[in-house]
Amino acid sequence: MRPVDEMELSKFLRLRDGPVHVLGGGTRRLGVVDGDAVDSSAMAGVRIYEPGALTLVAGAGTPLDDVVAVLAAERQRLAFEVPDMRGLLGRNGASTMGGVVASGAAGPRRVQVGSCRDHVLGLRYVSGAGVVVKTGGRVMKNVTGLDLAKLMVGSHGALGVITEVAFRVQAVPEAEVTLVGTRGLAEGLAALRRALGSPFDVTGAAYEGGAALIRVEGMAGSVAYRAAALRARLGGDWELIDGAASAARWVRVRDVAAFAGRDGAVWRVSIRPTDAEAVVEGLDAEAVFDWGGGLIWLLAAADLPVRERLAGRGHATLVRSAAGMAGVPVFQPEAPGVAALARGIKAKFDPKGILGPGVLG
């Protein structure tokens, strides 16, 4: 099934009574898929792009690379730094904007600019019942009615098929510098937290491969000033890398390149930054830390009880399963009250329960 527009998709979903799954580029889907694919690739194209208003509207099937190229021509970008999950998940194909939004993808810059959800101004979708719905708009500020776009971002195709999305975009800053400091884990994580608590507008704070990484971006003079100020405030040795070298370092963090092509389960853990060290201490797993320690990527054996280890200090998503983990849910089960609300919403958006059954809600 490859609908050319919302009408065709709506007709299909109205009549459909068996499971389907939404397919963008297939590069970042989590868990096991069920049923036939609804391929969004024909609903593609950049429909509105206003660089002066920092907005871009694209069909869900538009390849991410196309959007990146269109934006780059005006020296703009998607601020939330979309990860490329192909290496980590062992996938091929071309990521689509619908997939980016349905997975709520966001990279290192999340600590400063927010996530995908914070850059989606509005979207259109066809619900599991085949109803065409628009929510939000294409303006920067909009509090008109319930913000259903927030439900759709990160819904992993369980509530509806996203058909079009309006994004807020960002100008590419003229400079970036990364402070690289070889540190032990505790010292490195503490440096990240101190950097994020400083007034120097840090746009990346990660710990990977034995080094703390702290990024600043902006106008050249300002970047030089803030890098120097951070170095002085944090103390100790910091190497400064800039331009392409800095960018490449953050692509590694963003895509969790350290775990690509390696055996084991991959978990994505969301916690308070100050809990990061305790969570991994003595744990038989490899870890990459982003968001100042608030995000931990873990590479671990199938039987490592990551959620038990967290003991309520946050939550863990099973991004990549390993043999013997068939019964482990992708998303961490929520408290009964919250789970009941999610189930209720799922039942309203997808009353026949045909969209990615068992994914969310």
Added chain:
Amino acid sequence: MDMPKPDAKVMAARDSIVAKLRATVPDGVIDDKAETRAYECDALTAYRCSPLAVVLPSTTGEVSAVLALCHAMGVAVVPRGSGTSLAGGALPTEDCVVLGISRMNGVLETDHENRFIRVQAGRTNLSVTGAIEADGFFYAPDPSSQLACAIGGNIAMNSGGAHCLKYGVTTNNLLGVTLVQMDGTVVEIGGPWLDPAGMDLLGVICGSEGQLGVVTEATLRILPKPEGARPVLIAYNSNEVAGACVADIIKAGLLPVAIEFMDRPCIEATEAFAHAGYPDCESLLIVEVEGSPAEIDEQLARIKEIAFRHDPVDYRESGSEEESRRIWLGRKSAFGAMGNIADYMCLDGAIPVSELPFVLRRIGEMSAEVGLAVANVFHAGDGNLHPLILYDANKPGDLELCETLGADILRLCVEVGGCLTGEHGVGVEKRDLMKVQFTDEDLEAQLKVKDVFDPNWLLNPAKVFPLAVTASRRMG
């Protein structure tokens, strides 16, 4: 303003409802008619209605007990923060209980290292920053009512402010809430981490205008205070040119914390009122940037270069605290100044920034056709307009004329790709315009979310959605 007919059964059971509320919150029930009058409206004072009773709980447990009680008795509840809504978001109905959260104003936890603060939802916006500023932090959303407005109200309306161009609005700065549902169920949504475990329920709760539950506690993201800030004032002789300058600043990748816009009617009124010494011009921009002194100089140099490409009639960079204060003085007194010369209605539509010149010209034409003056003062960087329509409340027909013009201007905002409300909310004020922006299917999808949280449709009745659209649900 049409409001649903009071529920006769509820009105008849008034005494028993009040008695039960009193048993639940012994020192926090107001039912004396003279005293409930203080709750008969919010900042949209054109509409007033005294509630059945007001209850002021002190804990999440009390909120839960009150809601469970009202749920069991079929009594509607209007949640209220500080009552500063400009959209009538907290307007009572005759048969409702107003649930005020003002007693719940404590700070529960501050955590600088993890950059969050957890507060009770009745705490005022400004006092959140007050609790952390000595340590170099602040809470970013800054609605102009920030001295009085409650965090719970900010969450309900997804409030913005002058500085949201850089820092985002409430939804971008909210990490978690304790939500009490209409049946009394208490749920914890989100927490002091950045991502939800599953569905982003927090995202739909924020901005839901009290339709989904009562927020009693909130975990908010806090930010380190910038080293400094400095405004610049740029004057032009045409709205089009000022609008083009705004677009160029944004496109250049500069990220000022604020770009404010005032047009001639507004400039003249504020000059007469506040004597800020603004230049004689058609339109005026206030652009504020942040950082260290050197960073501010670097940004302002670039802004100056862009501003002069458009041939300004005046350009004033602040050189001191006093000059900064004077630059902001007129802008901050704008609403007071307008109130001084006339009654006014404040609109809140948002448009794509690129449509600014066209929309301002059209508003001028529409204003002339109707014969009511419109002054514009707004957040230009994000296209959030605040046209102020001036009218005379004592002149028969003037308010109706003003409301018609207001609705026409909001329709214009939607036509050019914008929306009815950028930061004030729908409330009762824009309820009946929702179909201008949304199809029946769009609205139905929103109603279905409300069905999940509040299946009996008892929370904050007659707001957000047109009455005709919700009738079958409200009748049960």
